[in-house]
Structure formats: structure tokens, C-alpha cells
Amino acid sequence: MSRVGDRKWYNSQSMIMRRTSGGSKASPYITPEGYRRLADELSYLWKTKRPKVTQAVAEAAAMGDRSENAEYIYGKKQLRQIDAKVRFLTKRLGELVVVDRKPADESVIYFGAWVDLQEASGAICRYRIVGPDESDADKGHISIDSPMAKALLRKSEGDEVVVKRPNDTAIFIVSAVSYESPASQNNRSDVSRSRATTARKTQEV
Numbered sequence: 001m002s003r004v005g006d007r008k009w010y011n012s013q014s015m016i017m018r019r020t021s022g023g024s025k026a027s028p029y030i031t032p033e034g035y036r037r038l039a040d041e042l043s044y045l046w047k048t049k050r051p052k053v054t055q056a057v058a059e060a061a062a063m064g065d066r067s068e069n070a071e072y073i074y075g076k077k078q079l080r081q082i083d084a085k086v087r088f089l090t091k092r093l094g095e096l097v098v099v100d101r102k103p104a105d106e107s108v109i110y111f112g113a114w115v116d117l118q119e120a121s122g123a124i125c126r127y128r129i130v131g132p133d134e135s136d137a138d139k140g141h142i143s144i145d146s147p148m149a150k151a152l153l154r155k156s157e158g159d160e161v162v163v164k165r166p167n168d169t170a171i172f173i174v175s176a177v178s179y180e181s182p183a184s185q186n187n188r189s190d191v192s193r194s195r196a197t198t199a200r201k202t203q204e205v
Helices: 003-020 032-061 070-095 147-152 182-204
Strands: 114-118 124-130 141-143 160-164 169-178
Touching (some): 141 147
Parallel strands (some): 124 141
Antiparallel strands (some): 114 169, 160 169
8 A cells, every 4th residue: 555545545544534523423434335225225125125116006096995094094094104114225335435445554453344352251253343234143243333343443462351341341452453354354265275275185196
């Protein structure tokens, strides 16, 4: 990465830090894959789902009295919900800033990082810092606006992290920081093991 590239990245990360340090408005930052999911959802709703529901409503309307037509009433309700979601996604996608570059120093926790934390019990938990539109507790994806993410930003491996929770305070130790998905890391490890095995067999011949 060039010095100009470094400067632009640090400027963008500084802006993220400032915007997430105060205020209640959701941060506009999102990962490339998170943006694609929202864009795909918008495309599906507008190009596939809405036309189907519109057709179903038209067919239901042709059946007679609309005031007692359950299919017509339900279809109109679906259309209102779809239109509301389409308006929201259209507006939100226009506001979002896609963060698609790794930091110059990948040992420091910034937006997009996968972080392994050691709990007091010794257990390891993994989180990824993402935008508020793509947080997912089941996947360990936490919003950059969350208390945990704010406590993690700018930390490095070995640092202590103190997180204030509603009923107590939790203390963690950063055990690993990465900007590659666990799947990519596993694939690279598999390739390395395969090459090592091939090299060993070649030497044995």
C-alpha cells in the first residue's frame, strides 16, 4: 500500500472512530459482503417478490367483494410491507460507505477485523466488527456501534479489554487479530498441509 493509500485509509478509519464515539445515529459503514446482501435483498423484493404479490392481489381483486376477500386484504398488506422495505433499503444503500480495504497495520483492531478474545475462564470467543446493518449474534458479528466493538477498536494482541455490561463488567484478553475470514485461513492451512505432504512424499521417492 502506498503512502497516499495509507493516508486515505487512516483518514477513513479516523472518521469511523469519530462517528462511533458519540451520537445515537447508526454508523454508515458496511463490509462488501454486507452491502451485497442488502443490494441482493432489494433486487429480490423489487424484481421478484413485488411482481408476484401484485399479480396475486390482482387475481384476488377479480374474485369479487374486496372487503371480505382475505387473500386480497393479505396481499395489500404484503405490498405495503414490501414497499416500506424497498424505500428503507434504497435510502440506506445510498447512505452506506463500503469499507473494502485492510489496514496498513493488520495487528490493530479496526472495522472488519476478526478478533479472538480470551475470557476469564480461559474460553476463547470470536467476534467480527461489522456495520449495524449486518450484525448477527449467531455468527459473532457485532455492530461497530456496540459497547464491545467500541472497547475493541485500536487494541492489539495481548491487550486487555474492559467491557461494561448492564449488570457487570467483563474483562477479556485479545488473543488474535485477523482481517481474513476463518474459512480463508482454513483453506490456506489445508493448502499448506497438502504441499508439505507432497514435498515429503517426493523426498521419500
